[in-house]
Amino acid sequence: MQSEVEVREADFGIDEEYARLRGEPGNAGACVLFTGLVREWADGAGTQALELEHYPGMTEASIAAIVGDARARWQLGAVRVIHRVGRLAPGEQIVLVGVTSAHRHDAFAACEFIMDYLKTRAPIWKKEIGATAACWVESRDSDAQAAARWRESDTNEETT
Numbered sequence: 001m002q003s004e005v006e007v008r009e010a011d012f013g014i015d016e017e018y019a020r021l022r023g024e025p026g027n028a029g030a031c032v033l034f035t036g037l038v039r040e041w042a043d044g045a046g047t048q049a050l051e052l053e054h055y056p057g058m059t060e061a062s063i064a065a066i067v068g069d070a071r072a073r074w075q076l077g078a079v080r081v082i083h084r085v086g087r088l089a090p091g092e093q094i095v096l097v098g099v100t101s102a103h104r105h106d107a108f109a110a111c112e113f114i115m116d117y118l119k120t121r122a123p124i125w126k127k128e129i130g131a132t133a134a135c136w137v138e139s140r141d142s143d144a145q146a147a148a149r150w151r152e153s154d155t156n157e158e159t160t
Contacts (some may be wrong), residue, residue: 002141004079005063007054007124010097017080021098024078028100030107034060034115036095038088048096051127052085053132059083059123066117070099074106074114081114113150120147 004020014035021031040047067079077100084094097114101107118124126137 005046005060006082007059012082017095017098021078021100026077027102028077029102030104031100031109032111034097034111035093038090038092038094040090046127049129050088053087053125055123060124066114070110070113074110076101076110116146
């Protein structure tokens with residue numbers, strides 16, 4: 001099965017991406033799609049936009065490595081990751097992770113794993129632009145904790 005990773009400014013269509021995943025040859029019994037949206041931050045001022053920057057080539061390679069790690073853990077069919085860059089307004093789509101597998105457990109777990117590692121390992125920088133100021137978004141402890149649980153599950157599997 002082919003993995004597709006794309007970093008781009010253009011929006012994506014859920015129906016098109018779902019059809020693309022379903023159209024891959026294989027024995028898919030499950031298809032999981034996750035779509036992340038730009039949200040307004042709770043700083044009181046409100047977010048007018050989110051500006052995303054990346055290193056072309058490096059970002060795609062990093063995301064492809066995350067997908068490779070997911071493939072090493074679970075039996076997957078098609079995988080599709082789209083991460084948008086540029087200036088995005090609240091409510092716009094920012095990321096899509098789509099995974100097919102013969103069984104739902106693998107598809108759900110792999111989709112969540114990929115998203116957790118996108119938040120912590122992909123070289124993408126976010127700047128929140130408000131009405132009166134702009135600031136870079138710092139990494140969050142909750143994202144690091146979400147990714148750490150996958151490393152903990154490796155340790156637990158090795159000791160059982």
